[in-house]
Amino acid sequence: MPFLDSCYKIITDTKTWEGSALDCESAGAHLVKFTSQEEVDYLHNTFLLPLGSGSVWIGLNLKNDSFYWTDNTKLNYSNWNDGEPNNYGGSNEDCVEMYVSNGRWNDLPCNYEKAYACERGMLIAHNYIKEIILISYCNLSV
Numbered sequence: 001m002p003f004l005d006s007c008y009k010i011i012t013d014t015k016t017w018e019g020s021a022l023d024c025e026s027a028g029a030h031l032v033k034f035t036s037q038e039e040v041d042y043l044h045n046t047f048l049l050p051l052g053s054g055s056v057w058i059g060l061n062l063k064n065d066s067f068y069w070t071d072n073t074k075l076n077y078s079n080w081n082d083g084e085p086n087n088y089g090g091s092n093e094d095c096v097e098m099y100v101s102n103g104r105w106n107d108l109p110c111n112y113e114k115a116y117a118c119e120r121g122m123l124i125a126h127n128y129i130k131e132i133i134l135i136s137y138c139n140l141s142v
Contacts, residue, residue, distance in 0.1 A: 005121055008032065010047045010056060012115045017095035020057045020116035021070055029120035031059030033069040040079050043117065044103035051100045057116040058105065060096040067096070080105050 059070040067075040081104035093107035
């Protein structure tokens with residue numbers, strides 16, 4: 001389903017953060033990257049709340065003591081849960097999940113297996129064919 005110029009898909013099969021990122025890439029997508037609260041709210045309300053509980057991997061991980069998205073852009077908008085990120089117990093919490101319950105983020109070890117959220121940008125050449133492109137392009141086959 002589209003929001004602005006992106007399409008999203010939640011995959012409920014569980015994988016590690018790296019496995020999730022590779023799976024999204026194989027479909028021409030990437031783990032979701034957020035740039036605004038409106039985008040977080042859209043994904044949370046449209047896709048996550050219907051899941052009921054749990055969390056999903058998002059495309060944010062720790063590199064050289066800073067958080068970066070999978071496209072290597074540095075984190076400039078965040079939606080951390082209270083007290084996060086905390087690298088709880090020094091356990092190498094280098095990857096980030098998004099809670100189904102509230103849409104907030106938590107850092108956690110990358111080897112945990114979670115559902116995940118893929119995002120793919122839309123390339124629209126002509127507005128008059130936008131609806132046709134949305135129907136086919138937003139059908140992510142991950």
